[in-house]
Amino acid sequence: MKAVITVIGKDTVGILAGVAGECAKNGANVVEVTQSVMQDMFAMIMMVDISKCTVPFKDLADSLKKIGTEFGVQVHVTHEELFNTMYRV
Amino acid sequence: MINTNDILETINMIENENFDVRTITMGISLLDCIDDDIDKACTKIYDKICRYAKDLVKTGEEISIDYGIPIIHKRISVTPIAMIESACQAKNPVKFAKILDKAAQEVGVNFIGGYTALCQKGFSGGDYALIESIPEALSVTERVCSSVNIGSTKAGINMDAVGKMGKIVKQTAELTADRDCIGAAKLVVFCNAPEDNPFMAGAFHGVGEPECVINVGVSGPGVVRAALAKAPDCDITEVANIVKKTAFKITRVGQLVAQEASKRLCVPFGIVDLSLAPTPAVGDSVAHILEEMGLETCGAHGTTACLALLNDAVKKGGVMASSHVGGLSGAFIPVTEDAGMIDAAKSGCLTITKLEAMTAVCSVGLDMIVIPGDTSAEIISGIIADEAAIGMVNSKTTAVRVIPAINKSAGDFLNFGGLLGGGPVMSVNYASPAKFISRGGRIPAPIQSLKN
Numbered sequence: 337m338k339a340v341i342t343v344i345g346k347d348t349v350g351i352l353a354g355v356a357g358e359c360a361k362n363g364a365n366v367v368e369v370t371q372s373v374m375q376d377m378f379a380m381i382m383m384v385d386i387s388k389c390t391v392p393f394k395d396l397a398d399s400l401k402k403i404g405t406e407f408g409v410q411v412h413v414t415h416e417e418l419f420n421t422m423y424r425v
Numbered sequence: 426m427i428n429t430n431d432i433l434e435t436i437n438m439i440e441n442e443n444f445d446v447r448t449i450t451m452g453i454s455l456l457d458c459i460d461d462d463i464d465k466a467c468t469k470i471y472d473k474i475c476r477y478a479k480d481l482v483k484t485g486e487e488i489s490i491d492y493g494i495p496i497i498h499k500r501i502s503v504t505p506i507a508m509i510e511s512a513c514q515a516k517n518p519v520k521f522a523k524i525l526d527k528a529a530q531e532v533g534v535n536f537i538g539g540y541t542a543l544c545q546k547g548f549s550g551g552d553y554a555l556i557e558s559i560p561e562a563l564s565v566t567e568r569v570c571s572s573v574n575i576g577s578t579k580a581g582i583n584m585d586a587v588g589k590m591g592k593i594v595k596q597t598a599e600l601t602a603d604r605d606c607i608g609a610a611k612l613v614v615f616c617n618a619p620e621d622n623p624f625m626a627g628a629f630h631g632v633g634e635p636e637c638v639i640n641v642g643v644s645g646p647g648v649v650r651a652a653l654a655k656a657p658d659c660d661i662t663e664v665a666n667i668v669k670k671t672a673f674k675i676t677r678v679g680q681l682v683a684q685e686a687s688k689r690l691c692v693p694f695g696i697v698d699l700s701l702a703p704t705p706a707v708g709d710s711v712a713h714i715l716e717e718m719g720l721e722t723c724g725a726h727g728t729t730a731c732l733a734l735l736n737d738a739v740k741k742g743g744v745m746a747s748s749h750v751g752g753l754s755g756a757f758i759p760v761t762e763d764a765g766m767i768d769a770a771k772s773g774c775l776t777i778t779k780l781e782a783m784t785a786v787c788s789v790g791l792d793m794i795v796i797p798g799d800t801s802a803e804i805i806s807g808i809i810a811d812e813a814a815i816g817m818v819n820s821k822t823t824a825v826r827v828i829p830a831i832n833k834s835a836g837d838f839l840n841f842g843g844l845l846g847g848g849p850v851m852s853v854n855y856a857s858p859a860k861f862i863s864r865g866g867r868i869p870a871p872i873q874s875l876k877n
Contacts, residue, residue, distance in 0.1 A: 340427065342436050370429055381432050394490045412436050414493035419427045421681045422435060422674045425745075 345409025347378035363390040443647035443709040448498040450623035452630035474528035502628035503539035511551025522562035538628035540571040560596035563608035570626035576616035582868040591806030602831035616816035638695035643679035672742030698752030699743035703763040705846035712765025724775030733786035755788020761848035790823035807858035
């Protein structure tokens with residue numbers, strides 16, 4: 337089972353490490369990362385495997401959103417299935 | 426990996442365009458709660474609803490977190506209470522309303538629908554008593570929603586019921602005059618009422634439905650408007666294509682949520698209702714979609730054509746996205762719940778006559794329209810009869826949910842707050858249909874061939 341983490345906001349030092357660190361702490365394995373910085377806006381999309389996640393999905397999502405708040409960026413955590421459903425027939 | 430742009434588009438829809446799943450509605454059959462002792466029947470109903478729906482709200486919230494999609498309402502619809510009540514010796518249907526309200530409060534849902542009578546061809550035992558009790562039932566409860574089906578394409582229109590409902594709508598508003606007449610906002614008069622509609626106030630669990638079922642209502646006017654805004658100069662064919670594509674994506678999410686809710690609650694999946702349901706929030710308006718298509722204001726000449734296109738394209742896009750589509754499925758035009766409609770009504774551009782024409786091509790009918798408090802019961806019956814005739818002849822669902830604003834007149838404002846919104850009192854035609862309404866009887870079912 338995979339989840340997609342999106343981080344959108346002003347580029348800040350340490351945001352990638354912050355999110356990845358929190359994933360590692362909770363047993364979520366980072367599978368793939370794409371990021372782009374346009375001017376000073378930062379958009380990162382991270383695919384993580386949550387099948388061995390040690391905490392409930394809600395707690396993982398809450399802790400990542402909290403990190404987002406600390407860095408002043410918007411963090412979304414969603415099951416991969418949402419995008420597969422919406423964009424693949 | 427999934428396309429980056431697709432992911433960012435979805436996040437943008439949720440964050441900036443009010444994309445949400447409007448409701449997960451659990452339909453529960455109460456047929457096995459029938460008892461000739463009303464108190465015993467009430468106990469059975471309370472126990473059954475609490476047992477079946479105990480995890481509904483929690484599960485809805487969990488799905489919302491897992492997929493990052495807001496699920497605004499978790500609601501319940503039940504078997505039309507008139508059918509349960511007809512078995513009781515003591516005719517006091519308000520007891521049922523109170524017990525539904527209590528059960529809804531216990532399981533944490535904000536509305537429960539099914540204080541309903543189906544009398545399109547005539548009144549059966551419990552129908553009349555239930556209809557008579559609607560004003561009191563809606564004034565002493567908070568969460569109960571009521572609906573009455575007074576006509577259908579197969580049965581014609583029950584004009585006795587139409588006459589009665591004019592009075593009932595008025596009385597309901599009068600009994601809740603101290604609360605902005607909110608009772609009338611929870612009462613819908615239908616023609617061709619769907620049995621699997623998840624949206625309030627007209628939701629009930631039809632007799633052909635299974636024991637328990639999950640129906641989901643999607644939303645997303647803001648998403649459709651935003652998609653159209655990105656293509657300001659395309660022709661109308663392309664407009665229809667954009668609406669279809671957007672409706673597809675929206676409905677896929679509804680389907681995903683419905684399947685997931687069905688799996689987690691161990692309840693069969695019923696239908697996804699493809700409706701574009703607006704809210705009073707800025708950017709969540711069906712009127713603004715019509716304006717994005719090129720109208721100066723909703724209500725201008727051309728509005729009915731734009732709405733017809735929108736309604737059809739939403740269905741075409743949505744049908745392929747879900748394995749079972751049902752309910753009302755189309756564009757809603759509730760005036761007080763739509764920021765664009767409120768503005769158009771305030772400016773005088775949107776009138777009841779224009780809204781009536783729009784209802785011939787949209788999914789519901791005259792919805793959430795505030796009318797002057799001195800509108801007579803016969804005029805309300807006339808409005809109901811006209812709307813039912815449109816539904817009957819066109820083989821579609823139509824409904825009337827008008828709110829007589831007691832002690833207020835055209836131009837004043839009524840404010841319910843929350844998702845029910847608020848709106849200006851719209852003027853009605855005061856010429857009397859009293860003689861027509863007082864005749865009673867039934868309008869025969871229309872011919873289904875020789876269509877012109």
